[in-house]
Amino acid sequence: MKEAAGWLLQRVTGAFLLAGVLFHFFFMHFTGPQKITYDVVIRRLSSPYWKTFDIVFLSLAIYHGFNGLWGLVLEYFHGEKLRGITQVLILVSAVVLFATGIYIVML
Amino acid sequence: MRYRLRTGSFAWLVHRLTGIVLTLYIFLHLYVLAHLKDPAGYASIMKIMQSPLVKLGEAGLLALVIAHAFNGFRLTLVDLGMPTGLHKRVFWSAFAIGAAITVLGGVYIVGAVR
Numbered sequence: 001m002k003e004a005a006g007w008l009l010q011r012v013t014g015a016f017l018l019a020g021v022l023f024h025f026f027f028m029h030f031t032g033p034q035k036i037t038y039d040v041v042i043r044r045l046s047s048p049y050w051k052t053f054d055i056v057f058l059s060l061a062i063y064h065g066f067n068g069l070w071g072l073v074l075e076y077f078h079g080e081k082l083r084g085i086t087q088v089l090i091l092v093s094a095v096v097l098f099a100t101g102i103y104i105v106m107l
Numbered sequence: 108m109r110y111r112l113r114t115g116s117f118a119w120l121v122h123r124l125t126g127i128v129l130t131l132y133i134f135l136h137l138y139v140l141a142h143l144k145d146p147a148g149y150a151s152i153m154k155i156m157q158s159p160l161v162k163l164g165e166a167g168l169l170a171l172v173i174a175h176a177f178n179g180f181r182l183t184l185v186d187l188g189m190p191t192g193l194h195k196r197v198f199w200s201a202f203a204i205g206a207a208i209t210v211l212g213g214v215y216i217v218g219a220v221r
Contacts, residue, residue: 011183011186014176014179014180014183015180015183017176018176018179018180021172021176022176025169025172025212029165029169029212029215029216030212030215030216033153033157036153038143038146038149038150041143041149042143045143058133061133062133065126065129065130065133066130068126068130069126069127069130072123072127093134097133097134097137100137100141101137103141104137104140104141104143107143107144
């Protein structure tokens with residue numbers, strides 16, 4: 001049951017990320033340098049809508065990415081110790097990235 | 108055990124490799140964005156980000172993102188019970204649409220069109 005929920009959540013987050021990443025690229029990457037100057041970016045980040053989008057998008061990406069890596073760990077790493085170390089690395093990475101994201105949108 | 112590299116197993120391998128790279132890329136992305144804390148620091152990192160080599164890398168990143176996203180969409184269709192007879196056709200359709208977005212987006216990113 002727990003694994004089925006993880007599988008489903010990976011698909012659901014993936015679907016949102018597909019939409020989110022296209023939106024993200026169209027707005028942030030397919031535009032000229034004038035759209036990513038310091039003032040423009042800070043002004044955009046001051047909007048609660050962008051803050052919300054960025055944090056939701058980042059959270060989904062962190063969950064999806066590290067849950068995927070954890071799946072690979074379970075598949076390739078069989079030692080108890082190696083799994084434990086990678087689990088800690090994955091959890092610490094996820095927390096650090098999330099905290100960094102919060103810090104950036106609050107600038 | 109050895110695998111023969113056919114369409115499905117090739118997509119499976121690409122999905123894993125791009126997934127690993129994209130997850131680790133979040134570190135680099137947020138590292139760059141953290142430079143927003145002051146205008147001077149941001150200016151210096153953006154100077155690097157605007158260099159042709161980095162722009163090319165950004166286009167490559169788009170290719171990885173599109174490959175992973177479109178293959179993930181295809182996988183979800185497979186999971187939802189898409190008929191086996193359609194697998195190859197859906198793979199090549201996703202490949203064609205993904206390649207088109209990558210080339211068009213890549214051209215914009217590199218700055219050939221403005």
